[in-house]
Amino acid sequence: MTFFSRYLIKSFFRLKKKKSRFNYREEIYKTAFQHKSYCKTNNNERLEFLGDAILCFVVSEYIYDENKTQKEGYLSKKRAVIVARKHLNMVGKRVINKELLKTKTETISDNIYGNALEALIGAIYIERGIKEVKQFIIDKIINSEFVDELINTDYKSNLQKIIQKNQNDIKYNLTNTKGPEHDKEFYVTLFIDNKQISRAKGRSLKEAEQNAAKKALKSVS
Structure with missing residues (x-):
């Protein structure tokens, strides 16, 4: 098993299954971490597009279910903080190992981490389905340690x-x-x-x- 496979299992899924039962496509996760500067055709932009849509849906549903007495204005502001570029960049830097990112830029900007995080969401959805990607978003993004900090600095x-x-x-x-x-x-x-x-x-x-x-x-x- 490659370093990439071990990293994904340990850092993202943490499922209590035997390694032989994992049946995911490693290539789609590699693509999720390939910046357009590294590869113009097989880069992470399409996965990022998909991940962005899934993220907004999952966050909206979660906030709606967890705040039954709040009005639309509150729900919108809470969602805006969670899906904000600054927050995604912070979470991306926390959960994505720098060694996995493929880029030819001189430096790895914060936005590259945030975009790769959205691409990863798209990859998890395609490969493992909505249940797994929802849990990933809830654990790593919605309940991240940065949310309260960002709300206080709105x-x-x-x-x-x-x-x-x-x-x-x-x-x-x-x-x-x-x-x-x-x-x-x-x-x-x-x-x-x-x-x-x-x-x-x-x-x-x-x-x-x-x-x-x-x-x-x-x-x-």
Whole structure:
């Protein structure tokens, strides 16, 4: 059994079965960790597309079932935190061994880990089915140690509450992007009632907006 096979069994599935009973296709998991810079045709983008859709479904269903008295606004915000790029990147770095990633980029950006995590979700769904992938998402993503931390740092929501009290208008403008596709930086300017309040950057548009909101809170609090 290869290192790759042993790693998947130990880190992802942890099923109490004899090794001879495992019947998964190793190639699909290898593809999940192949960045487009490493292979233009057989890379993880298609699996990432599938995994993203499965992740949103499983998270939505879980939050809906676990929060029966909460309204749509709360459910949407909770889901947004869990499926946020920043969170997926954090979880990806935690559960994916760097040795498994295949890339020709000079550095392995956080986004590469997050994208590979979504591709892994797609691979698990294809190879093992919805039951196994749901358990993986619940264990590794929904119940990750990072969720509470990120909820407490939802600066956009905190700023929105203050702005709504004063009946002000808030707007985030994407002003620039820099860097290659796999390691892009986004630049955002935040306006309140058409007055520029703050500027910030981030590894994703959402992260840039959060950073801008964090700066703005210092001005309006």
